[in-house]
Structures are given as structure tokens and as C-alpha cells.
Amino acid sequence: MSKAKSGAAVAAVYRVPAEELWKTVDFHQPSEAIMPPIAKSQRTGEGLGATKVNTLQGGGEAHLLLAYYAPEDYAFNYTIQSSPLPVKNYVGEVRVRPLGDDRSELSWRGIYDPDGVSQAEADEVLGGFYQAIASRIGEIHPRES
16 A cells, blocks of 8 residues: 655735736746746647756756646646656646636645655755745735735
8 A cells, every 4th residue: 555645835826817827837938937946947849748847046957747738727737757856756736726806826736755855854845946936926926825
């Protein structure tokens, strides 16, 4: 019997329509625009199966694969194929939910197994990464929470 995976997550509400928030976080957008640790990103392909290589500030690369893509629902999942992050078997999920009145909620979460560190340490690293994303998006769109 395998152990249930755990992970980290962030949820934030922005004063912007869901369509606009989606344009900011969509997998097809450059990662460096919303991810402070990323120096540059290069995407290959469109839609399901697209890949992205994110070059980290200070070196190292994260190789991502778009595993689920539903732009009509403002949703995608991706896997990390390889990276210097202390995790393996990573699946990320990004969702934008319309709240009405030109407001929307972003949820970004990942499930994974720790790799070379404790679960708490892996959660702290990924949780910090997600918080940095939410803060950076808050510089683009007004954030409520």
C-alpha cells in the first residue's frame, strides 16, 4: 500500500476578471513574468503536451510538461520532469475561478514526494515558491487576499 502524497498550495483573490487573470497565469505565458526565481523560460508546443524549460536564477533548469489543459475552465495541470527542487513525482494544478464583480481566485497547488529532504522541508520550499507567485501576480493585478 502506498502512502498518500501531500503537498503545498496557495489561494489568492484578485480584483480582476477571470479572463485577465488566466492570461497572466496560463502555462503558455513566460514563467519569469510571475515566478521570481525564474530567469527565463522557453516553451515548445501548444496545448496539451507542450513543454517548458524554466532556467532558475543562479542556474539550474526545471523541465515541465503540460499534462491537462482546459482553457475554457481556466485550468491546467503540469508535471515536473526534472528540476533541482527537492521533490519528485510532482504534479502541479493551477485554477482560476470567477467570483463575479471583476474578481477572481487563483489556486496553485502541487502534490509530490520529498526528495532528499523531509516532507515539511519540501512543503516549505514549494509553499514559499507559491507565495512568491501570488505576490508577483499581486504586482500585476490588485490582490485582496
